[in-house]
Amino acid sequence: MPLATAPAMTPEEFRLLRELIYAHSGLSFGDETRYLLERRLAPRLQYHGLDDFGAYHRFLRFDPSRRAEIEIAVEVLTTNETYFYREPHQLRAFSEEILPALAQENRGARRLRIWSAGCSTGEEVYTIAILLARSGLFEGWDLDVFGSDIARRVLAVARAGVYGPRAFRTPEADALRDSFRAEGERWHVKEDVRRLVSFGHLNLLDDSMMGLVGAVDVIFCRNVMIYFDVAARKRVVRTFRDKLREGGYLLLGHSESLLNVTADFEILHLRHDLVYRKPLALP
Known part of the structure; x- marks a missing residue:
């Protein structure tokens, strides 16, 4: 046909x-x-x-x-196109304000877990890992940046860690190239960055799958919930609340908010952006 x-x-x-x-x-x-x-x-x-x-x-x-x-x-x-260092104001807030706070808060455990929910082809995951490595705040720490997606095809691309020129389409992304090895027109993520990341196939609305995700310090879920109606957003955000430790951070896309979805998070006004945080328990 x-x-x-x-x-x-x-x-x-x-x-x-x-x-x-x-x-x-x-x-x-x-x-x-x-x-x-x-x-x-x-x-x-x-x-x-x-x-x-x-x-x-x-x-x-x-x-x-x-x-x-x-x-x-x-x-x-679903639209899967993405690129490195997307939404630079938010990533600047993450690297300059959130990471130093996490380094202080987690200095006893020396452990940090970050989840990129709806990671597509992996550019966001590797961007986060590069920012962690470049911060110099976590030498000798137990680090994991976990990327999940409902689509197996994009996860295969993410695991391969090989990208073309369009993935570096912004000046901020271009500055990350020293974390890659060039082979012709293709750029391969270097091993020291790859060691910080892992990927898994997850459906955000599948409770049995979500049981596989442990406690995390930061969740990135950017430009994913635009595909959901309010009922699905509420389910996903409840999962995020349950997975975040107290004081953990939730970073959404700039076109997304928790308005009419939940009151379980507080808005944190940073110098470069606004993010959500799971409140600390009252004493």
């Missing part, structure tokens, strides 16, 4: 597919996104030899390989 002759998605097929995808991943698609789903999922019909989106919905519900296929559907429906 050539894509040029792929069938149109009916309103009922759109309803069934978006409800199924929402139940699996929490991704919320408004009525205006029917063409987006139709265009991005049409190649999956061709791949499986299906005649229409109703058949694809039945495939996602009943076929033995349905779990792997719905993960692929989620991948093709």
